Amino acid sequence: MNILITAGGTSEKIDNVRSITNHSTGRLGKIIGETFLAKGHFVTYVTTPRAVRPTNETNLTLIEIETTKELESALLDQFEHQTFDGIIHSMAVSDFTTETTLSEETFIEKLATTLTKDDALSDLTKLTEALYLSLDEIGKTIQQEKKIPSGTDRLLLFLKKNPKIIAMLREKQPQAVLVGFKLLVGVSTEELIQVGQTILAKNNCDFVLANDLEKIKGDQHQGILIDTQGQTETAQTKNEIAQLIVSKVEEKWRMQ
Amino acid sequence: MNILITAGGTSEKIDNVRSITNHSTGRLGKIIGETFLAKGHFVTYVTTPRAVRPTNETNLTLIEIETTKELESALLDQFEHQTFDGIIHSMAVSDFTTETTLSEETFIEKLATTLTKDDALSDLTKLTEALYLSLDEIGKTIQQEKKIPSGTDRLLLFLKKNPKIIAMLREKQPQAVLVGFKLLVGVSTEELIQVGQTILAKNNCDFVLANDLEKIKGDQHQGILIDTQGQTETAQTKNEIAQLIVSKVEEKWRMQ
Structure with missing residues (x-):
């Protein structure tokens, strides 16, 4: 499969020396990328300067961006000459720019x-x-x-307001299995799932990975993968989340 | 000598996942710290999570902070049990907090x-x-x-507005040789020196290192060290700046 992954967090410049930064280490995205690569898929990996990223040398194309505007241009540019089978949009994208x-x-x-x-x-x-x-x-x-x-x-x-990247992903790559992400802070599991389902429906995603900042500590990382039927599966580490996403995307792709 | 160095850039939280960040790699501060350590001085080094820092294990105390408020507390805490002979305040401190x-x-x-x-x-x-x-x-x-x-x-x-750290440094450690920093963007050498002199006088510094973002490229780093007599000396690399600051601070301390 030809996979697109976005990871890391965008920054929006205030001036030459200051910016508003969305914190994201990129560690989950890195593991997801490595898991796809290990299974022989091609990965285009769009990330931000301070985020960690896969280091494989084969089948991996790395693209670095800083702002949401740059992300949008880089993606539109890719879509002119590539069609993706799966898109994992894990980047923390700023909703607003200065x-x-x-x-x-x-x-x-x-x-x-x-x-x-x-x-x-x-x-x-x-x-x-x-x-x-x-x-x-x-x-x-x-x-x-x-x-x-x-x-x-x-x-x-x-x-x-910044352009909504996820809406553009679905519009430009309707054939792709699309995985959206939603990070909340200190909510109940019910609320997390409910917000995840809303995001899934609104953006026409195939899956949404809903997670809560308070349940992320080092490699412990609780993530709930929600599908279009409202089914959920819960993973407890970054590695489990990556395995779950890769197998679900592969399965969905085979069924299409 | 007992030296205090601040380096890196502070962040001010907007919410749990976003903050306003002052960009600073901390590379100049690291070299200044290492230069003081190489000459046998004791260094208390206050820095921020993403900045590089000296890795020596002897005579070095590392302190990590994120916000300007945390910087202020950490410094006040140090001043309760340490007196410094020299203070190099190179940290990019946010003037404003959310x-x-x-x-x-x-x-x-x-x-x-x-x-x-x-x-x-x-x-x-x-x-x-x-x-x-x-x-x-x-x-x-x-x-x-x-x-x-x-x-x-x-x-x-x-x-x-955040508290003014440099004013507090002078007030709490009147005996220290105090070096302030001023970073401007795309100004003439005359303006750079003039602004540096204003900062020096206003904050009662012994020296101010004035530099222009447009004249920093990798290790090339033009810095103008201004003293209380209005004398200036120009360095062209981070290493030259570090050597200049260390020798001027040592000299000034011997003369006191």
């Missing part, structure tokens, strides 16, 4: 200036409407201050 | 509700005042939404 950063002084100055042009501010509906317009204008048009004045007590960071 | 994160919907709802309670919104001064109060109340009192609604198009991240 739009602009302003000191509270600049922010309020812009906001106050636009608002006082309006003369119906005592009405809650009209004020709300005016605030949406101002915020949108500030976010889209006000350039980030070159040098953030270090004297300010508060900064406002505007973040805007 | 206060709260809100969807634009929640933000505007809170803002509109407070503003409509005010009846003098057509006046720019009064509106500005009202906006400051609202923003402050939102930042300080509104809890970050547990689960950021992924349906929102825009998030607002509130950041508030």
Whole structure:
């Protein structure tokens, strides 16, 4: 099979020296990649600079990206000349990217200036409407201050929505067995499964691996693999998760 | 001499899986540490999880921190039982930490509700005042939404000022030879030196190492060491910078 794996975590630049980082060691992705390779499959592995990755030299193509935008371009580029049989989308992708950063002084100055042009501010509906317009204008048009004045007590960071990668994966590679991932923090098993099922249905995945940050400690890693029938299987280590995903993807592919 | 070195870059948590990270490989700090150790000095080395660090086993105490707040506590803790002769503060410390994160919907709802309670919104001064109060109340009192609604198009991240570590270093260890660092991006040598001198005077440093991100490529690393007399010396590699700092700190200490 020709397999695509995304792993690691994206970063979104705030400026030249700072960024918003989605933490992910990439260790689960590495083991999944190695398990597919060990079974003789071809793997295109898209990852981020700080994440660990498989080190095999045969049948492995490595691609490195940093931001969600770069991930999107790299994938679209692959899809122009490759068709995948299985896609394991384990990368922690940032839902939002930076739009602009302003000191509270600049922010309020812009906001106050636009608002006082309006003369119906005592009405809650009209004020709300005016605030949406101002915020949108500030976010889209006000350039980030070159040098953030270090004297300010508060900064406002505007973040805007990133493209949804998983939706694009399904759209561009409808034939692939698609495995999505969902990481939650400190929820019940019921909630974890329920959220996983929602993600699966919404993104038209074949499987979703749902896991909880509080149940990941070193190689101990509880993961619940959910399928389209609502069946679940639970693994307790990264290695078990990898074995489970590989065998389920192989099986599903054979049945298609 | 008893030397304190800070190196690497702090991170400020946004939530359990994301943070704002100051990028720093820690490579310059590592070489400075190793140079001090090679000359027989004692080194307390405070660094961050992803940064490289000296690996010597004698005369070296390693301390790991993540956030600026943790850095402050770790240093105050050291100062209770150690006095330092030299302090090399090369860590990229975040000026701001996260206060709260809100969807634009929640933000505007809170803002509109407070503003409509005010009846003098057509006046720019009064509106500005009202906006400051609202923003402050939102930042300080509104809890970050547990689960950021992924349906929102825009998030607002509130950041508030972190304590100034360098000021605290000078205050708590007045006897130490203090070396501050300033990293700028794409400025002229004149501006770099001028900003370095301002930082030196403001924080009562003995030296400031001023450098420009655009003049750092691998081991090539231009650094300008500025002293209290306004004298400057320029080094071209990380190793030269380390040699320069160690000899200047030793010299200054002998003269005290």
